[in-house]
Amino acid sequence: MITPVTLRAQAETEAARLPPLLARAEHLAGAVLLGDHGRRRAGMGDDFWQYRPAQVGDSRRMIDHRRSAMGDIQFVREREWQIAQSVMLWVDQGAAMRFASAPDLPTKADRARVLGLALAILLIRGGERVGLTGTALPPRRGNAQVLRLAEMFSEDAQDDYAPPEHRAMIPHARAAFVSDFMGDIEPVKLALTKAADRGVRGVLYHVLDPAEEAFPFRGRTIFESVGGTLEHETLKASELKDRYLSRLAARKDELQQLCSVAGWQYGIHHTGSSAQSGLLWLWRALDGGMGRT
Structure with missing residues (x-):
C-alpha cells in the first residue's frame, strides 16, 4: 500500500518535469515564430x-x-471549420526512446517531447485545435490544452516500443507522428491506413540518435534495450555494422513508401541537430499540408 509520503514524493517528481518542458517548448516555439510568421485560419464557415x-x-x-x-x-x-482546424499528435513514449549515445546529447524522448509540445504551441497560437490521437485528449484550443499536453507527454511507457494510436481519427484533420520507429512496423501501417481511410493527412517525423545512424561500435559489445527486455552480446560488433545499416535503410524506405501511399510527408531528425531546425521543418511540413488562408 502506498503511503502519503511516497505518494507526495512521486507527485512532486512528476510535477517537476512540467515547468522545464514547458519552458523549453515555449522558448523553441518563440524562436521559430521570429523567423516564420504564424497562421490564424479563419476557417471555411459554419456549414454542417x-x-x-x-x-x-x-x-x-x-x-x-x-x-x-x-x-x-x-x-x-x-x-466544417472544426474539422479543418484539428491537429492530432502522437509522440512515442516507449522505453527505447529514452536512449542517448552521449552525455551531451538529449534522449530521443526528450527531443520528441519538446518538438511535439512546441509544435502544439505554434498551432494553438495560430488558431488550431490540438490534441492527441485516440480518445484520451480530444483537440482543443487554449493554454489549458498546452498544460494537458505537457502532462501527458511527460508520461513514460514501460514497453520498449509503443505503437502509434489510431483510434478516433477525426475525418479530414491533420496529424503528426514523432518516433524512432524502431519497433514493429505493422502498427505504423495500421495507423497510417486508418488515417488515409478518414482523409487524415500529416507528417511522420523519424527521430534518431547519431550513433543509430553511424553504428560506431567495435570489439566486444553488449547491446541492451532501454527497457531491459532484449540483450545481445558480440565479440566483433564491427561485423554487424553492414547488416544493421542495411536494415535501417530498409526501414527508412518502408516508412517513406507508407507515407507516399497515405499522402503523408516523411522527415528525419537527429538528436545531434538543433531542436529549432527540427521544429521549423515540422512546422512547415505540417503547414504545407494544411495550406494558408
Whole structure:
C-alpha cells in the first residue's frame, strides 16, 4: 500500500518535469515564430459537416439532442471549420526512446517531447485545435490544452516500443507522428491506413540518435534495450555494422513508401541537430499540408 509520503514524493517528481518542458517548448516555439510568421485560419464557415459519436472530453453543449434521441448513442454535430482546424499528435513514449549515445546529447524522448509540445504551441497560437490521437485528449484550443499536453507527454511507457494510436481519427484533420520507429512496423501501417481511410493527412517525423545512424561500435559489445527486455552480446560488433545499416535503410524506405501511399510527408531528425531546425521543418511540413488562408 502506498503511503502519503511516497505518494507526495512521486507527485512532486512528476510535477517537476512540467515547468522545464514547458519552458523549453515555449522558448523553441518563440524562436521559430521570429523567423516564420504564424497562421490564424479563419476557417471555411459554419456549414454542417457530419455527426459523430460523442467522445470523452466533449462538452454537453456539443451534443445534438435531436439526433441523439433517435437511438441509444449520443452524437456531436460537427461543423466544417472544426474539422479543418484539428491537429492530432502522437509522440512515442516507449522505453527505447529514452536512449542517448552521449552525455551531451538529449534522449530521443526528450527531443520528441519538446518538438511535439512546441509544435502544439505554434498551432494553438495560430488558431488550431490540438490534441492527441485516440480518445484520451480530444483537440482543443487554449493554454489549458498546452498544460494537458505537457502532462501527458511527460508520461513514460514501460514497453520498449509503443505503437502509434489510431483510434478516433477525426475525418479530414491533420496529424503528426514523432518516433524512432524502431519497433514493429505493422502498427505504423495500421495507423497510417486508418488515417488515409478518414482523409487524415500529416507528417511522420523519424527521430534518431547519431550513433543509430553511424553504428560506431567495435570489439566486444553488449547491446541492451532501454527497457531491459532484449540483450545481445558480440565479440566483433564491427561485423554487424553492414547488416544493421542495411536494415535501417530498409526501414527508412518502408516508412517513406507508407507515407507516399497515405499522402503523408516523411522527415528525419537527429538528436545531434538543433531542436529549432527540427521544429521549423515540422512546422512547415505540417503547414504545407494544411495550406494558408
